[in-house]
Amino acid sequence: MLFHVRMDVNIPVDMPAEVASEIRSREKAYSQELQRSGKWRHIWRVVGEYANYSIFDVESNAELHDILTALPLFPYMKISVTPLCRHPSSIRDDDA
Incomplete structure (x- = not known):
């Protein structure tokens, strides 16, 4: 399951x-451990803010919740999550 997380x-x-x-x-x-494992697929900094947009590839909502709440900075974060699914017009096979 893919998730867009701010x-x-x-x-x-x-x-x-x-x-x-x-x-x-x-x-x-x-975060780098999660990136190496493939769970945290992408991370982008938001220019001029202490914020990021990330893409997670996990098995379930619960797994994402566990990952996010284990972040050392979690107590100091506002997090918003959007579930994603493959667009039928996508030409990429690896964005499932």
């Missing part, structure tokens, strides 16, 4: 810099 990050301004840096480091490692 993540807006809002780290509290009073969070100590070293704590924020450590959380971002864990977030990067986790």
Whole structure:
């Protein structure tokens, strides 16, 4: 199942810099692990915002929920999810 996910990050301004840096480091490692596994297929930064648009390829709504809630930055995120399905006019075989 494919999902389009927008993540807006809002780290509290009073969070100590070293704590924020450590959380971002864990977030990067986790997201790259998911990208290597094929679960997190694409990630794009939103210009001028601390936000991203991503495409996830997972087995179920529950799996996506588990992945998103395990993100180290999850407590500081606003997330919106849109389920996707293959468009009949698509010429790509790998976008199922």
